[in-house]
Amino acid sequence: MPHQIAIVGVGKIARDQHLPAISASPDFDLAATASRNAQVGGVPAYNDLASLLEAQDHVSCVSLCTPPQVRYGDARLALEAGRHVMLEKPPGATLSEVQDLIDLAAAKGLTLYATWHSRHAAAVAEAKAWLADKAIHKLDIQWKEDVRYWHPGQDWIWQAGGLGVFDPGINALSVLTEIYPRALHLSRAELRFPENRDTPVAADLTFYDAGGAQVTAAFDWLHAGPPCWDIHIETDAGTALLSEGGATFAIGGNPTQIGAEMPGEYPSLYARFADLIATGQSETDLSPMRHVADAFTVGRRTVVAPFEW
Known part of the structure; x- marks a missing residue:
């Protein structure tokens, strides 16, 4: 029988992604919702x-x-x-509170799933496999979009704990930590804060790789035009581009064939959640969030023009 699942927070991401994924899932039935300001028709609401x-x-x-x-x-x-728990990204406001949840879930014998939806994009696994035996010389992330389009009027993202440009940027970091064949740590960051906001609107990051590769990232939330969600890679075996947020992969300028049609990021998340519950496991990799925390720790703060909707 399908698991009876409840959604907490019926906002944009729930309506755009979670509700359609649950509706299409053979593993879950939406049993109820909890939200201060919204409901889902035909479902008990609290x-x-x-x-x-x-x-x-x-x-x-x-x-x-x-x-x-x-x-x-x-x-x-x-x-x-x-109850088993699935967390949207980022899994919390601080690393320590998420660690507390990890410990509690383990003590209770429950599944805790800290999701990273961009890791489930169609070409991420292919990029990871290609990189596994390569000597990486350079990797550069360009992750730029228009906050007014993707988060219209959502003031929580500008408040402390809302991450600002790291809300989309953490998606890039989740892909980086998935495909990169060895550990990285952040060595330098520049964070640009609007003078009237608590979180940054743009960021430039530099990572240390013990293998000597140059690894950088640029995040921008005031990008005009179509979003840019690209990872450029240079290796001893040539260049590659993981683009469209991980949806496409090209080697030497030639798009690869991903293979069978993928189910989509959020359907894949719910399938994984069902598998974790069935096997009595949790999945709580915090490496993308750790890079964000390090950016706020070592980052140089620059104040820029106010942001208004």
Whole structure:
């Protein structure tokens, strides 16, 4: 029988991605929602997770789509109530609070899944396999988009804990940490903060690779025109480009054939969640979030013009 799952936070990402993925999944049925301002037609709705858990005993899983600043309390509540938990990216506002959830899930014997949807893009696995035996000389990430298009009016992303440009940038870091064949750490960062906001609108990052490769990233949230979600790679065996957020891969300018049609990032996430529950496992890689935390630690702060919607 499908797992009975509840969505917490019926906002843009839930409507655009989570609800369609659950609707198409053979593993989950949407049993209820908890949200202060929105509902899903035909599904029991509650203003908060505590009320939902009290009324819906048959809900076995909770998918948290709320902003990261408020996610920890609901995640802990769900785990304490014996429910499996799936976390939107980033998994929380701080590394320490997510570690607490990891420890609690392990103690309770429950599944905790910290998702990174961009790792499930169609060409990421192919890029990872290609890089595995290459000597990397240079890798440069260009991750640029228009915040007004992708996050219209969402002030939480500009508040402390909302990550600012690292909200999309962490997607790039999730791909980097998936495909790169060895460990990296951040050595330098420049973060540009609008003078009226708590989080950066742009960032330039430099990583240290013990193998000597030059690894850099540029994130920009005021990019005009189509988004740029590209990773340029130079190796001893030639160049490659992982583009469109990981959807396409080209070697030496020649697009590769990815193979069988992929299910999509969010359907793949829910299939993975079902597998983790079935096998009694958790998946909580925090390496993308660790790079973001390091950027705020070592980054040089520059104040730029105010941002207004």
